[in-house]
Amino acid sequence: MKEKTLSDKEIRWRSLTSFAVFIICGCVAYFTWKGLRNQEKEAGAPKTLRKSFLANEVIFGGLFNETKLVKTYPVTEAVKQVRVNGSYGLNDPSFKPDTWKLKLVKAAGDTLFVSLDDIKKLPKTDVVFDFKCIEGWSQKTWWGGVTFKDFVKHYGLQNEAEKTYAGLVTPDKGYYVGIDMPSMIQPQTILCYEMNGRPLPLNQGYPLRLIIPVKYGIKHLKRIGTMFFSDSRPPDYWPERGYDYYSGH
Amino acid sequence: MKKVVSKHPLAVRWFHWVNFPVLAVMIWSGLLIYWANDVYAIKYGGKDFIKFFPKGFYEALHIPFRLAEGMAYHFFFMWLFFINGLLYVLYTIFSGEWRYLLPQKKSWREAWLVVLHDLRIRKVKPPQTKYNAAQRIAYTSIIVMGLGSVITGLAIYQPVTFSFFTTICGGYEAAHLEHFILTIGYCLFFLVHLAQVIFAGWRNFQSMITGFEIIKPTAETTDSSPSAETNTSRS
Numbered sequence: 001m002k003e004k005t006l007s008d009k010e011i012r013w014r015s016l017t018s019f020a021v022f023i024i025c026g027c028v029a030y031f032t033w034k035g036l037r038n039q040e041k042e043a044g045a046p047k048t049l050r051k052s053f054l055a056n057e058v059i060f061g062g063l064f065n066e067t068k069l070v071k072t073y074p075v076t077e078a079v080k081q082v083r084v085n086g087s088y089g090l091n092d093p094s095f096k097p098d099t100w101k102l103k104l105v106k107a108a109g110d111t112l113f114v115s116l117d118d119i120k121k122l123p124k125t126d127v128v129f130d131f132k133c134i135e136g137w138s139q140k141t142w143w144g145g146v147t148f149k150d151f152v153k154h155y156g157l158q159n160e161a162e163k164t165y166a167g168l169v170t171p172d173k174g175y176y177v178g179i180d181m182p183s184m185i186q187p188q189t190i191l192c193y194e195m196n197g198r199p200l201p202l203n204q205g206y207p208l209r210l211i212i213p214v215k216y217g218i219k220h221l222k223r224i225g226t227m228f229f230s231d232s233r234p235p236d237y238w239p240e241r242g243y244d245y246y247s248g249h
Numbered sequence: 250m251k252k253v254v255s256k257h258p259l260a261v262r263w264f265h266w267v268n269f270p271v272l273a274v275m276i277w278s279g280l281l282i283y284w285a286n287d288v289y290a291i292k293y294g295g296k297d298f299i300k301f302f303p304k305g306f307y308e309a310l311h312i313p314f315r316l317a318e319g320m321a322y323h324f325f326f327m328w329l330f331f332i333n334g335l336l337y338v339l340y341t342i343f344s345g346e347w348r349y350l351l352p353q354k355k356s357w358r359e360a361w362l363v364v365l366h367d368l369r370i371r372k373v374k375p376p377q378t379k380y381n382a383a384q385r386i387a388y389t390s391i392i393v394m395g396l397g398s399v400i401t402g403l404a405i406y407q408p409v410t411f412s413f414f415t416t417i418c419g420g421y422e423a424a425h426l427e428h429f430i431l432t433i434g435y436c437l438f439f440l441v442h443l444a445q446v447i448f449a450g451w452r453n454f455q456s457m458i459t460g461f462e463i464i465k466p467t468a469e470t471t472d473s474s475p476s477a478e479t480n481t482s483r484s
Contacts, residue, residue: 001379002255003464011251011463018459022266029270049321056324063410070409130421132408135316136286138421214409242317244324249407 044242057246064248066182070213073128075197078142082195084203085133088237089175090223100171100207102191105228107159114155116207119191122146122154127188133217134238134247143211144194148184151191160229161185167234168210171225178234179212179219183248188213191224216247252464256379256456261346264337265457271333274326276432281319284312289429301429327402334395341392349379351389356382367445391438394431401428 006014039046045053101113125147132138152161160166166184169176183189192211193200200206205222212219218238228234239245257265284307291299307313341347352360359382365371367383375381380388404415404424418424446454456462 003252004255005250006253007250011253014461015455015459019455022458025266033270044317045321049325052325052328053321060407060410063407065410068409068412071412130408132421133286134320136282136425137288238317242321244320249409 041242043240053244053246056244057248061180061182061246061248064182064214066186070129070188072188073140075126075128075142077140078128078196079139080196082141082204083133083137083139085135085217086175086222087203089170089172089221090203090205091174092172095171095223097202097207102208102224103226104155105226106157107163107229112155116193119146119151119193119208123150125150125188125190126194127190127211127213129188129213131213131217131220132249134243142196143190143192144197145190145192145208145211147187148189148191149187152185157229163229164231165229165234167226167228167230168221168224169226169228170221170223173225175221175237176235177210177219177221178230178236178245179210179215180246180248183212183214186212186214214248216249218243219247252466253461254464255460256462257460258344258346259460260340260344261337262457262460264333264340267333268330268337271326271329272435274322275330276435278319278322278326279432280310280312281315282323283429284319285316289426301433324406330395331399334392334399338392350385352382352385356385359383360386367448387438387441391435394434394438398428398431401425401431 036046036048039048041047042050101115102119104112104114106112123146124144126142126144128140128142130138131141148166152158161181161184164181166179166181167176168179189210189212192205192209193207195201195204200209205224208224209222210220210224233245236245239247283301287301289301290297291301341350359375362371362375363381363383366374377384400414401418401424403411404418405421405428408415408421408424415421415424418427452462452465
């Protein structure tokens with residue numbers, strides 16, 4: 001390392017300047033931090049951080065490959081005790097599962113009502129994958145239903161599948177999600193009516209729930225009531241409360 | 250007139266001081282996230298020996314029920330951490346600073362002698378350039394750990410898009426554990442680093458702000474006056 005001789009005056013000057021810059025930068029950092037902590041919120045998160053979620057969505061969503069499959073496992077590795085988490089949208093005591101029909105709102109505004117029997121007639125796809133909760137835990141779980149892709153094909157929803165988002169809402173409007181179309185048409189996204197080879201339990205979303213392996217658990221809406229399609233972001237329960245809208249991985 | 254040695258280039262000082270608050274925010278926001286599924290503990294005989302973390306710890310730091318907030322901060326500051334770290338690594342390579350930093354063949358044995366000297370067991374201080382052998386190992390390891398946090402972090406954040414990372418980490422749950430262990434590592438590193446900086450004294454500490462250190466005009470080698478092994482001309 002380079003050695004040199006400096007006058008006391010020069011040492012004092014250099015030290016003072018360095019410390020002054022250090023302290024000033026420290027203050028700038030402190031006040032920027034405070035500014036961020038007190039910033040106006042947008043959907044539960046400080047505006048800058050909400051913008052950061054959107055920027056990350058552009059970056060990581062841009063890397064999303066809808067033909068890439070998530071890791072799957074043999075049925076024997078699926079857990080028997082599937083964790084139940086969250087009951088928003090399942091609390092309506094007047095809900096009648098036996099007379100339930102999926103309300104499909106098409107692009108032109110006309111509505112189609114689809115029964116569980118109708119859905120069960122469509123090609124069935126099973127998927128055993130790592131269900132990942134946003135809280136941090138994961139479980140290998142086994143689900144069965146019709147892929148959204150097959151559903152689109154059967155009901156001629158090509159116009160709908162060209163929209164930017166699909167929106168899903170529980171019958172009581174207590175829980176709702178918005179999904180970008182590339183994730184929706186990923187081959188493992190299913191309208192699910194079976195868990196562990198048997199009909200979905202009520203607390204897991206009977207008669208029909210969304211299982212979408214390329215998204216975190218918050219997007220796997222239980223008890224689908226209405227499905228619609230839109231070019232603007234459908235309302236989404238947890239992103240309204242500070243979470244990332246995209247929640248994809 | 251005093252003799253001074255140019256110890257820390259401006260770039261090194263910037264990267265060092267930027268990293269400090271950024272990493273602190275990453276660890277704090279990481280704690281807000283971890284709380285939501287705080288499964289780790291060191292167990293002994295089937296019981297929790299050390300629980301990560303006790304309820305009182307969370308409450309004292311106002312951690313509970315802030316998962317969304319934690320993620321919002323984590324996924325913004327991760328960019329600052331990554332870019333600052335990347336620029337530091339690139340600088341270290343292209344400036345030649347890596348010669349002071351990377352462990353040498355003899356560093357592994359010498360580091361042990363440094364530890365003995367630091368504990369006042371051994372009187373003789375091993376010769377060194379800017380950093381002693383233990384520092385070379387520590388300051389290089391911390392870069393490897395930083396890279397580890399980025400890889401395990403991406404394996405958790407984007408396990409499908411970055412499935413390659415998730416696989417090399419040993420799976421989604423393994424990536425979580427490794428990410429956590431690295432973070433505990435940073436905390437332990439910080440405690441040792443803080444202690445060593447205090448023991449090294451003011452003249453050494455201020456060199457990380459001013460860039461230079463005044464050489465005490467005595468023949469005795471104190472722990473803050475370096476002996477140059479090579480003559481490199483740099484500003």
